[in-house]
Amino acid sequence: MNRTVATDETKLTQADVQKLFQDAGLKMTNQRIAVYREILRDAARQFHPTAEQVYEGVRGHLPAISLNTVYRALTSLAEKGLVKRLSNFTSSDIYDGLLTDHWHFICTRCGSIQDIFVESGNFPEISKVAGSIEEVVVQFRGVCHECGNREKSRTPSPSAGFQGVLGDQ
Numbered sequence: 538m539n540r541t542v543a544t545d546e547t548k549l550t551q552a553d554v555q556k557l558f559q560d561a562g563l564k565m566t567n568q569r570i571a572v573y574r575e576i577l578r579d580a581a582r583q584f585h586p587t588a589e590q591v592y593e594g595v596r597g598h599l600p601a602i603s604l605n606t607v608y609r610a611l612t613s614l615a616e617k618g619l620v621k622r623l624s625n626f627t628s629s630d631i632y633d634g635l636l637t638d639h640w641h642f643i644c645t646r647c648g649s650i651q652d653i654f655v656e657s658g659n660f661p662e663i664s665k666v667a668g669s670i671e672e673v674v675v676q677f678r679g680v681c682h683e684c685g686n687r688e689k690s691r692t693p694s695p696s697a698g699f700q701g702v703l704g705d706q
């Protein structure tokens with residue numbers, strides 16, 4: 538199943554949201570809609586929030602909402618496939634409103650997560666050897682450009698001499 542969702546929250550009318558919820562068989566509640574819109578806003582700027590971060594954002598519109606309600610809304614949205622719950626990325630689960638196929642690049646320095654769009658191709662060999670593939674999970678870990686540039690500009694010159702000594706061995 539490949540549901541494509543307009544990730545620009547500002548372009549999503551209430552009728553669009555109603556249709557998405559209806560198609561997913563999910564009852565519309567103010568809380569769920571607020572949580573969903575928050576995740577779409579985050580997805581548009583490649584931000585993958587934790588439940589706590591969603592809660593912080595939603596509280597601006599619905600001050601009375603509880604963290605527990607946000608958890609429950611996230612669970613329903615994830616179960617119905619309107620958002621993706623990503624485990625094994627950070628110590629807490631994070632959520633992604635971008636449902637089109639994409640992978641993630643995680644910076645080991647600042648923890649930022651970028652959406653990566655690469656052909657995932659098909660894996661006929663793996664299917665033959667191991668079984669039918671339902672999902673491909675790929676994580677790229679490394680140093681983002683911002684952190685890379687910061688580290689480069691900070692490199693002290695004496696270390697170059699030190700490395701030079703090691704290199705001669």
Ligand SMILES: [Zn+2]
Pocket residue numbers: 644645646647648649680681682683684685
């Ligand atoms: Zn970084």
Ligand SMILES: [Zn+2]
Pocket residue numbers: 585633635639640641651652
């Ligand atoms: Zn993503």
